Amino acid sequence: MTVSNILRKSCLIALLSLGTSAFAAETADSAMPIFDLESLQPTREQMIASLNTVELLRRHHYNRISLDDALSSEIFDTYLRQLDPQRSLFTAADISTFEEYRHKLDDLLLVGDLSVGFAMHTRQIQRADQRMVYALQLLREGIGQLDFSSDQNILIDREKAEWPADQQALHVLWRQQIKDEVLRLKLAGREQDSIQELLEKRYLNAQKRLYQTRSEDIFQNYINALAQVYDPHTQYLSPDNAENFDINMSLSLEGIGAVLQSDNDHTKIVRLVPAGPAEKSKQLAPADRIIGVAQDQGEMVDVVGWRLDEVVKLIRGPKGSSVRLEVIPASNPPSDMTSREVALVREAVKLEDQAAKSSVLEFNEQGNDYRIGVIEVPGFYIDFKAYRRGDPDYRSTTRDVRHLLSDLQEQEVDGIVLDLRNNGGGSLQEATELTGLFIDKGPTVLVRDSKGDVQVLDDPEAGITYGGPMAVIVNRLSASASEIFAGAMQDYGRALVIGEPTFGKGTVQSIQPLNHGELKFTLAKFYRVSGQSTQNRGVVPDITYPSLLDTVEIGESSLPRALPWDTIPAARYQADSRLEQFIPLLTDKHKARAANDPEFAYTLARIELNRAMQEREYLPLNEERRRTEQKEFEDKLLAMENTRRKALGEEPLAALDKEDPLMDGTGIPSPMAEEESTDENDPFLAETGHILIDLLELKRQVASAS
Known part of the structure; x- marks a missing residue:
């Protein structure tokens, strides 16, 4: 028996110790079909493709890296981040089992052995299903039984957190995450019955999509863990995604005209295609998160937790048809799930x-x-x-x-x-x-x-x-x-x-x-x-x-x-x-003007406010404290906006209208989100004109002096 086969046999025994029967038993009460994990095995075509990928990267990638133990360790960490980015599925015991293969992935990939990658992903499917079952059970007991008066806090970003010790620790974490989801939706103005219905549907849909996992999905994720350690623009495209190459970069130009990417459970806007429907709407901006998609007057479909290609299929459609997006603005603080609806007409960008x-x-x-x-x-x-x-x-x-x-x-x-x-x-x-x-x-x-x-x-x-x-x-x-x-x-x-x-x-x-x-x-x-x-x-x-x-x-x-x-x-x-x-003098003149410019002052104050919100590590699971924090943020935002309006001679606002964002799609602070931005009300373009005039004056002074 070869070293590869020995490794393969040992890793499958170790990593699949939970067994498919445990998976089936946990899902038996969910009215979902039992999912056969044993069917998720690499094919011969995938093994050959992995060997071709390894060889291409070793010989032709700009970043010429050796596929050795050090790179194996990086692949291992990258793959773990793909499978469990917020460290909320695997236990410390799972990680301990995986660790045996940290420095062996290179040897396995060199001979086309994909077994460890498939086994790790299989364990992730098991843990994800356990989370769905636990969440649905908790929700069916009623969110009214959840306690929102405690002093508990939840870590906002778990990317570097300790792995939960065991199954009990996972349950504690999952319960906190569900409480956080409920709180976010409460603060966004949803009623309790609506929240319960939404979250039950969300977890059922997530479980359904989990059961649709194919061998090709696992292969693509695992090989991309290899590709991504070379650089973020190196990517394996499965046969389906090769036909739809633009999915990971841009929607078809007969669509909404936005570059999208996956961001944990959300679909995030990376940039807007110039002259596309999204850019023209002045209601969308980079880093906005799409959480719902509806066709024309149809029902809004919750897409939290969906795969990027699935979201894209919903957004795409024939030219001239309408699509509605439910979006959480990037300008919201981390705890604010307040969303707005944006209606767009799909069109080709000419x-x-x-x-x-x-x-x-x-x-x-x-x-x-x-x-x-x-x-x-x-x-x-x-x-x-x-x-x-x-x-x-x-x-x-x-x-x-x-x-x-x-x-x-x-x-x-x-x-x-x-x-x-x-x-x-x-x-x-x-x-x-x-x-x-x-x-x-x-x-x-x-x-x-x-x-x-x-x-x-x-x-x-x-x-x-x-x-x-x-x-x-x-x-x-x-x-x-x-x-x-x-x-x-x-x-x-x-x-x-x-x-x-x-x-x-x-x-x-x-x-x-x-x-x-x-x-x-x-x-x-x-x-x-x-x-x-x-x-x-x-x-x-x-x-x-x-x-x-x-x-x-x-x-x-x-x-x-x-x-x-x-x-x-x-x-x-x-x-x-x-x-x-001339640059030092031009900079001084610019800073003097900007200090008295209400648009620049607003932008700087908003940056500081956003930075303070982003630097928070924990959020309270106490509803009263969470509402107080949100009100403090909104009060500061309103004060900043009214300071700007007063300086411009405009009427102050009594309250922020969340359907009328303070920023248009260009990233320029503007109280006229619905109006077309023009050169006259673009403070940054106008200031650039002032700087160019300063340059003309300085050149004339130098010419006169000489």
């Missing part, structure tokens, strides 16, 4: 809707009139079909921006702002060509592969389309191609970069078909012409604005095992360093 567009801001500074041109670039797009068939009028970001620059120069603007906020990237070719409009010649971006070879991409055309004063405004959701362009403008000294540190997505992925499914893996990394990576840190602005987006939750640095920021030798390029001397 190229012309995403096209760059321009406007002009007018200012009067110290008796002088200024006109600042603004070009909003939602994405780096190109009409590939028209381009390939030789259509001379094909649309692209660079072509559209070139026309807009010409129009703005005819209007005799004093400077130009390129707005790349919420621009998630797109065509690398377009990022390179757009850079070429503002520099005469030279490199635009460097691409380093896994072998260390560096490719230099250059400005394809000599000459400058626009050489005047310029600023680029970015935020946390400016990613990929946006970062390449902004980084180039900063390195060349061609424009001031203003706003928030960008997303930090500086890697290149490729998809490789396997015998069974596909593997998406990272094979290269982007670098700025200065040699700095855009990875992880993103582009750090010359002048920084505050942000309501939580960088702990959003951005490359928030992803586990994200590749690090680093540098390589710089390319040969000619930079203009004259902007650097």
Whole structure:
């Protein structure tokens, strides 16, 4: 018998000691079909796919790591986090049994042995079912018998908590979690009968989905534990998900236009597709959590605990049809389950809707009139079909921006702002060509592969389309191609970069078909012409604005095992360093203005309030204390909003209207969530115009002095 077979036999005996009969007995009272755990076994195709995945990652991934005991330990921890992210299913005894295989997964994967991964997942199914049975029994006894007057507290984030000692400890924890769920729904305004009905339905649905677990689900989870230790953008796609690759990145453009991901039991919005229904609604924002989906006027379906692909199937639908989402805003404190309903009409996002567009801001500074041109670039797009068939009028970001620059120069603007906020990237070719409009010649971006070879991409055309004063405004959701362009403008000294540190997505992925499914893996990394990576840190602005987006939750640095920021030798390029001397003075002028700007003051105060709420470790399970805490938060929020309104000469609010969020979908604090945001009421864009005018004045002073 081989070492592999010995390991396999021993792990199956150890890990499956609970047995399928115990599982069936626990579920016998639930009116659900008995689930045959023994049917969950790896197939020959999966074993071959695992061997192919191991070989591809070892030979071709950018992050060339040896599959050894150290990596085995990382795979082990990653898989445990996937199976039980909040440490509320496994006991310390389960973990002790698993630990025997911490440093053996590498040996097993090298020979295509998937038994440990399947056995660990099987134990998780057993524990999850026990939790459903316990919860349903507790709920059927009536939530009225739960005590909400004790001094108990519950740990908010259990990711690093101790594992429950035994089954009794699990029951104590599960009871606390159910009390917390009930309290959250009570504070969100639901009646007791409604809460009981909702939670019973939620746990029954979760149990039903648990019994639908397939061998393919286990295989995908286990192989992704291997893939994810290389970097967060490396992913195994099962045959079903390979056909729906966009599920883990973006909904179909004939949908709501939102990038979604799983976040424990919730479906979280990562970003909004420019010009999509979600972005246009101004009612959704990154980090919002979707907890319910309804078709047109149909019943709202609770999707807490659902798999991402299941939620996506509900949200998708034919163009022109309606969908309603129940959403918990990201701005809510951790204990606040107050939700709002958002109605959207599914539609295809057209190229012309995403096209760059321009406007002009007018200012009067110290008796002088200024006109600042603004070009909003939602994405780096190109009409590939028209381009390939030789259509001379094909649309692209660079072509559209070139026309807009010409129009703005005819209007005799004093400077130009390129707005790349919420621009998630797109065509690398377009990022390179757009850079070429503002520099005469030279490199635009460097691409380093896994072998260390560096490719230099250059400005394809000599000459400058626009050489005047310029600023680029970015935020946390400016990613990929946006970062390449902004980084180039900063390195060349061609424009001031203003706003928030960008997303930090500086890697290149490729998809490789396997015998069974596909593997998406990272094979290269982007670098700025200065040699700095855009990875992880993103582009750090010359002048920084505050942000309501939580960088702990959003951005490359928030992803586990994200590749690090680093540098390589710089390319040969000619930079203009004259902007650097003005940045300290421009920053001082900006801070002086911001100190008296009610929008900036509100944003800073809101950041501090959110930070204080996020730093809490425990929540009380005492209803009176929980209600007091929520009221204190809402009172502070109302006071902040009324301070802002008073400074703007607006009428104060008597109370917060939770159906009218204080933030629109762009992340900009606004009392007009239902109204279309315009340049005139965008404080950050207006401030960028002021900074550009400051730059013009400083340059004139230097010119006069010389």
